[in-house]
Amino acid sequence: MVNMIEVIENNIKNAIEKSIEKAIDGGSIQIDDIPEIIIESPREKEHGDFASNIAMVLAKKARMAPIKIAGIIKESLYLEDTYIDSVEVANPGFINFKLKNDWLYDTLRQVQDKGDDYGKVNIGNGEKVQIEFISANPTGPMHIGNARGGAIGDTLSEVLKYAGYNVEKEFYVNDAGNQIAKFGKSLEARYLQLFGIDAEVPEGGYVGEDIKEHAENFKDIYGDKYVNEDEDIRRKALTDYALEKNIKRMKSDLEKFGVHFDVWFSEKGLYDNGDIDATIKYFKDSGKTYENEDALWFKATEYGVSKDEVLVRTNGIPTYFTGDVAYHRNKFVVRKFDKVIDIWGADHYGHVPRMKASMAALGLNPDNLEIIIMQLVRLIRDGKVTRMSKRKGQSFTLADLVDEVGKDAARFFFNMRSADTHFEFDLDLAVAKSNENPVYYVQYAHARICGILRQLAEEGDFIPKIEEVDFSQLKEESEIELIKKLAYFPEEISQSAKSLDPSRITKYVLELAALFHTFYNSCRVKGVEEELKKSRMILVDSTRIVIKNCLNILGISAPEKM
RNA sequence: GUGCCCGUAGCUCAGUUGGAUAGAGCUUUUGAUUCCGAGUCAAACGGCCGCAGGUUCGAAUCCUGUCGGGCACACCA
Numbered sequence: 001m002v003n004m005i006e007v008i009e010n011n012i013k014n015a016i017e018k019s020i021e022k023a024i025d026g027g028s029i030q031i032d033d034i035p036e037i038i039i040e041s042p043r044e045k046e047h048g049d050f051a052s053n054i055a056m057v058l059a060k061k062a063r064m065a066p067i068k069i070a071g072i073i074k075e076s077l078y079l080e081d082t083y084i085d086s087v088e089v090a091n092p093g094f095i096n097f098k099l100k101n102d103w104l105y106d107t108l109r110q111v112q113d114k115g116d117d118y119g120k121v122n123i124g125n126g127e128k129v130q131i132e133f134i135s136a137n138p139t140g141p142m143h144i145g146n147a148r149g150g151a152i153g154d155t156l157s158e159v160l161k162y163a164g165y166n167v168e169k170e171f172y173v174n175d176a177g178n179q180i181a182k183f184g185k186s187l188e189a190r191y192l193q194l195f196g197i198d199a200e201v202p203e204g205g206y207v208g209e210d211i212k213e214h215a216e217n218f219k220d221i222y223g224d225k226y227v228n229e230d231e232d233i234r235r236k237a238l239t240d241y242a243l244e245k246n247i248k249r250m251k252s253d254l255e256k257f258g259v260h261f262d263v264w265f266s267e268k269g270l271y272d273n274g275d276i277d278a279t280i281k282y283f284k285d286s287g288k289t290y291e292n293e294d295a296l297w298f299k300a301t302e303y304g305v306s307k308d309e310v311l312v313r314t315n316g317i318p319t320y321f322t323g324d325v326a327y328h329r330n331k332f333v334v335r336k337f338d339k340v341i342d343i344w345g346a347d348h349y350g351h352v353p354r355m356k357a358s359m360a361a362l363g364l365n366p367d368n369l370e371i372i373i374m375q376l377v378r379l380i381r382d383g384k385v386t387r388m389s390k391r392k393g394q395s396f397t398l399a400d401l402v403d404e405v406g407k408d409a410a411r412f413f414f415n416m417r418s419a420d421t422h423f424e425f426d427l428d429l430a431v432a433k434s435n436e437n438p439v440y441y442v443q444y445a446h447a448r449i450c451g452i453l454r455q456l457a458e459e460g461d462f463i464p465k466i467e468e469v470d471f472s473q474l475k476e477e478s479e480i481e482l483i484k485k486l487a488y489f490p491e492e493i494s495q496s497a498k499s500l501d502p503s504r505i506t507k508y509v510l511e512l513a514a515l516f517h518t519f520y521n522s523c524r525v526k527g528v529e530e531e532l533k534k535s536r537m538i539l540v541d542s543t544r545i546v547i548k549n550c551l552n553i554l555g556i557s558a559p560e561k562m
Numbered sequence: 563g564u565g566c567c568c569g570u571a572g573c574u575c576a577g578u579u580g581g582a583u584a585g586a587g588c589u590u591u592u593g594a595u596u597c598c599g600a601g602u603c604a605a606a607c608g609g610c611c612g613c614a615g616g617u618u619c620g621a622a623u624c625c626u627g628u629c630g631g632g633c634a635c636a637c638c639a
Contacts, residue, residue, distance in 0.1 A: 046584065052579060056619060066619070092619060094582070098576075137639070179639060204638085295637055305565080306635085313637040320639045346633050348564060374568060376633070417575075422568060423631060429574095436601090444601050452598050488578095495578080507576070507586095514586085517602055526598040540598095562601075 002114075003121050003490040005105050005524040009039040011082045012097055020054075020077045028072050030062045047089065048096035055093035066093025068534055089238035096518075098373055104483040105471035111486055111542040112466055119489045119549050123497060130301035130331055130463055131157050133343040134259075139183045140210055142253060142398040144425060145345055145377050150398070151414035151555075152374065153343045154259045158553040160472055165498035167440050168337075171261045172327065175243055176268040176322055182206065185236035187242055191234075194532040206305045215466050253399045257399030258407050258555040265416040272327050272549040275334075276318055279326040279362075280311060303357035305510055312562040324351070332364050341370045341500065343419070372500060374419040396427070399500040404431045405437075408556045412439035415506045416553055436511055442547065445513035449544040454538065463541050464534040478519040482543060485512050489546050502553075509550035 016037050023029040026428065035057055042051045055070035055414035062069060070089040077087060083103040088096045110117045133153025136146045152168070160167045174180070186206040192199035194215060201207055220242050227235040247264075254260070270276050280296070283289050288299050289311065298321075311322045331340050344351070356366040377398055396540070402409050409430065416438070417423055453463070474483065489508070496504040525536045551558040 040578070040581075042582070043585090049581065051581085053620095056581085059619065093583085131568095174639070177639075190624090255594075293637085297637095308635045315637080319637065324639090346567070348639080349634050350636095350638090351608090353565095353632095371617095373566080378632085420567060421575085424574085426574090436588080440601060441624095444599080447598055448602085455598060491578095499579090511586085518604090520598085521594085521603040524598065562599085 003111055004110065004487045005491040005492060006101060006121075006494070008083055008099070012039050012052065012084070013037045015053055015077050015079065015082065015084075016052060016073060016095070020058075021074045022076045023072050029062050029064070030059070031058060037235065037296070042094075047090065047094065048098040050097045052095045052097075053093070055089075055095060058091065066437045067091060069093065069338050070095050081229065088202060101472070101475065101480070104487060106475070106481065107487040108471060108481055108538055108542050110464055111545055112113055112538060115545055116549065116552075118545060120162050120164070121490050121494050121495050121497075122164035123494055124160065126335065127338045128168070129165045129339045129341065130168045130170055130335070130337040131160070131341040131343070132170045132172055134254075135174070136250070137174050138243050138250065138495050139179055139206060140208060140246065141248060142493060144379055144396055144398065145374075147257065147375050147398040147401050148412060148414045148423065149343050149374055150254065150257055150347070151411045152372075153421055155411070155505065155554055156343075156372075156414050156500060157340070158555070159493060159496045159502050159505060160285070162259075162553065165339075165497070167476075168262045169260070170263040170265055173247065173264055173268075174320075175247075175266055176271055178324060179283055180239060180243075181235075183242070184239040186211050187215055187238040188235050191218060191238060192227065194219050194389060195224060197227070213243075214238070217245075218242075223346045239533050244279055250296065252413070253397075256402050256407065257398060257409065265327070267323055267327070270323060270330065275326045275330050276322060279329055280318065283311065283327075286361070290363045298358070298442065299363070300354050300357045301359050305307060305353045305357045309354050313372075321351075321354065321358075321507075322412045323392065324355065324364075326381070327353065328369065329362055329364075330361065331367070332359075333362070339368050339370065341372065343374055344374045346373055346375050367504070369501065371431060372419050375422045377423045377425050380428070381422050389457065406444070409439050410553050412442075412506060414439070415503050418501050418503045427467045439556060440562075443511045443557070444562060445516045445549070446522065446544060446547045446558045447560060447562040449516070449540050449547075453537070453544070454542060454560075456526060461533070461537070463537055467536070469534050469538055470531050471535050471538075473532045474539060476523055478515070479536075479539060482512075482519045483539065485515050485544055486546050505550055505553055509547060509554070512543070512547060512550070516540075 017034060020029065020034050024031065027046065036052075037052060037054050039050050039052055040148050042048060055066040055073060057443075058064075058069050059066040070093045074087050074089055074095060081086070083099045084097050085100040086098045088098070090096055114120070122132065131153060133149045134142065134146050136142045143149075156169050157169050182202060182205050185202045189199040189201045189205070190212050201211075215238070218238060222237070226237055229237075254497070283298060284296075288302070290297055294312050294314040298309045298311050300309045301307065309321055310319050312318050315328075328340065331337050355371070356369065359366040359369055402429070405413075413425070414423075415428065457461075485508075492504055492508045496502060519539075523536065525533060525540055527533075528536070548558045
C-alpha cells in the first residue's frame with residue numbers, strides 16, 4: 001500500500017509550503033494564503049524528476065516576478081531526510097527537483113517485497129461499490145457493444161479492487177416487461193408456424209434465426225402440447241424455456257471472455273418481491289406523482305429534467321424506467337452500497353438525468369450513482385461499417401469475437417481507449433493481422449523476461465536476496481527510465497480508479513513493455529560482472545511482476561513462453 | 563430544434579486535468595544480432611492540435627461562437 005510517487009510529491013509539497021510560510025513570516029513574500037501546491041513530473045529530463053509551478057501561481061498575488069519568488073522558496077527549502085538531491089530554478093519560474101537514485105532503488109525493494117500486491121493503494125477504504133455492466137437483454141446473443149462493456153467493466157472492477165474498494169460485479173437480467181412480451185409472441189409465432197398455423201411475428205418482434213431454433217427445439221421436447229393451450233400459458237412456457245437457454249449461453253460466452261459476475265439480478269424478481277410496488281408507493285406517498293390520461297407520471301421536471309416521466313402506463317404495466325428506479329433503490333436502500341457504477345451504451349444517454357432525478361426523489365444522493373457512458377462500437381468488415389441489429393439476428397456476437405480474435409486480444413483492444421471515445425473495431429485488422437496486435441508486444445516482453453530468468457536459473461543463477469544487492473550499479477539511462485516507470489504503477493492505479501478509466505492501465509503497460517525492450521537492447525543481464533548482474537536480475541524480475549499485475553487486471557494471460 | 567461524444571502526423575490514437583521544444587504505434591526510408599527470445603531495438607521523414615475569437619505569465623487542454631462526423635431526445639429498453 002505504498003505509493004512512492006505520492007510520498008515524494010507530499011514531501012516536496014510540505015517542503016515548499018514550509019518554505020513559503022517562512023518567507024511570509026520573514027516578510028519577503030506578502031500573501032494571505034497559500035494555494036494548493038501542484039507537483040508534476042516534467043517531460044524534459046533536464047528539468048529534473050519533479051517540478052512545481054507554485055512561483056508562477058503566486059506571482060500575481062505577491063506582485064513579484066515568478067523567478068524571484070522561486071528563488072526565495074528555494075533558499076529556505078528544508079531538504080534533510082528526503083530523496084531530493086538538488087533544486088534548480090528555471091525560467092519563467094519553475095522550481096525543478098532532482099532526486100537521488102535511492103527513490104528508485106527503494107522502488108525495486110518495494111516491488112520485490114509486495115509481489116502480486118505491488119500497485120495496490122488504499123483510496124477506497126473498503127467502501128462498498130457495486131458495478132453493473134453489460135446487462136444485455138436475454139432475448140438474444142450479446143453483441144460487440146456488450147463485449148466492450150464487458151471488457152471495460154471487468155477491468156475497472158479489478159482496478160477498483162486494487163485501489164482498495166470492496167467491489168461487487170452485477171449483471172441485470174431484463175427478464176420482464178415489454179421486450180419479453182414481444183419475445184414471447186415472436187417465439188409463439190415461430191412455434192405455431194411449425195404446425196402449419198398461419199401466425200405472424202408481431203410488429204417490432206424478433207425475427208432472428210435463433211428464435212426459430214428455440215421454437216424447433218421446444219417442439220422436439222413438447223411436440224404439439226402447447227398448440228391448443230391458452231395463449232398466456234403457451235407464451236410463458238416458450239419464454240421460460242428460451243430465456244433459460246439464452247442466459248445459460250450468455251454465462252458460458254462470458255466465461256470464455258474471462259468475465260465473471262458475482263450476482264445475476266433478475267428484473268422479474270423486483271416484481272415478485274414487491275420492490276416495484278414499494279417504489280411506486282413511495283413516489284405516490286411523497287407527492288412526486290400525478291395522473292394524466294390514466295397513466296401515472298413522475299414529476300421529474302421538479303428535479304431539473306426537461307420532461308416528466310411515465311411510471312405506470314395506461315394499460316397498468318409499469319415502464320422500464322420504473323423498474324430501473326426500483327432496481328437502483330434496491331442497490332442503495334436494500335443492499336446498502338456506498339457507491340454504484342453503471343456502464344451504459346451511449347444509446348441510453350437520455351436515461352441518465354431521469355435516473356439521477358429519481359435518486360434525488362428517493363432522498364438519495366445522486367452523486368453516489370456514477371454512470372459511465374460508453375460510446376458505441378462500430379464494426380468494420382471489408383472496410384465497410386456493418387450495422388448491428390439484434391432483432392434481425394445478423395449481428396457479430398461477443399462469442400464470434402472471442403472465437404475469431406481470442407479473449408486476450410479482444411480485452412486488450414477494448415481497453416486501449418477510454419469509454420467516451422467512438423471506437424471502430426476493424427475485424428479484418430484484428431483477425432488477419434492479429435500478430436501485430438499490441439497485446440503480443442506486452443506478452444512478449446513478459447515471456448522474454450521469463451526466458452532470461454529461466455536460462456539463468458538453469459545455470460544456477462537465482463534471483464538474489466535484496467540485502468545482497470548493490471543497487472547503485474543501476475545507473476544507465478534505460479535502467480533508470482524503466483525503474484521510474486515501475487515507481488509510477490501505484491499512482492497509475494490511483495489515477496485510473498479516481499477517473500474510472502481502466503484504459504490507463506493498458507497504456508501504462510504498453511509503455512512499460514517498450515521501456516523494457518529498450519533496456520534489453522542496450523543492457524545485458526547474462527554475462528556481465530556479478531554485482532551488476534544481481535541488480536539487473538532484480539530489475540528484470542520487478543518488471544516481470546508489474547507486467548504480470550497489469551495483465552491480471554486486464555484479464556489477459558501472461559505467458560512464460562510464446 | 564435541444565443535449566452529449568469526437569475532431570491532434572498519410573492512417574489509428576496518447577497527451578500526467580492549464581506548463582517548459584505537442585508524443586507513440588502503423589506506413590515509408592536507413593541502420594542494429596559472433597553474445598540473455600528479431601514477435602525486438604535505434605534513427606529519419608511526417609503538425610495551422612477542425613476554424614475564429616476570448617480568459618492569463620502560459621491554452622491541444624478552460625469559455626464563447628462556428629464547421630464537420632457520430633449518438634440520444636417514446637405510455638421502447
